[in-house]
């Protein structure tokens with residue numbers, strides 16, 4: 001496996017970063033996960049726009065332009081002989097003597113990329129069958145809109161889900177409303193048939209798939225209503241689903257052991273899955 005580290009393509013076993021990298025010591029860095037299908041990126045510019053916003057929020061200068069990012073990502077796909085893959089891109093503030101405040105002289109940001117084969121067939125299976133989610137408290141900090149590598153709250157939510165035999169943990173805020181999944185946004189079709197997801201604010205990540213699915217739904221005359229929901233509302237909803245780069249639109253058929261609707265993927269979700277695949281086809285030819 002070939003990875004990219006600070007300007008070099010290397011076998012993964014030969015790649016290393018400093019123990020004084022601020023990403024390692026303080027989670028002082030950001031990341032993106034881009035999906036490539038058929039060798040082409042999905043929603044590339046939306047991911048790069050969000051990367052720019054994440055870097056700006058931490059006052060890290062973009063280490064290269066998006067044209068260069070694209071060139072490196074294409075190289076990663078080619079050198080690893082991949083057609084369908086996710087590319088993980090991480091940028092940290094760089095190496096400095098340990099001190100919480102930013103270094104007075106900004107170090108060169110550290111860039112790492114790693115590609116991983118993406119199993120489209122496995123995604124399609126999950127989309128057909130639906131997945132289970134569990135609820136778990138949202139333990140995260142107050143800037144979840146920044147895509148930082150500080151993910152311990154998300155890690156604990158996902159682990160709780162795994163231990164309960166569920167695929168995703170829906171994190172619940174102090175008022176009892178679902179914020180989002182540990183690595184996906186949360187959606188329902190409520191009892192009135194309205195497509196609902198939480199509004200964008202500092203308490204959730206502005207998901208790229210959330211944005212795209214919102215547009216797709218609006219074009220299909222089912223514009224989403226941005227209104228939070230509780231676990232009880234989701235359990236008694238007609239349908240529920242998650243959305244993310246790697247899960248696309250995936251039906252949620254069970255929440256804390258309670259079946260959603262009749263316990264199988266509903267018609268609105270299935271329609272959005274089809275429409276999202278058509279978007280993928282237009283973008284990547286897949």
Ligand code: PLP
Pocket residue numbers: 033154180181182183184185205206207208209210243244245246
């Ligand atoms: N919310 C969180 C916390 C995430 O980590 C992710 C993606 O990993 C998402 C939502 C979905 O975002 P996207 O559609 O950009 O993948």
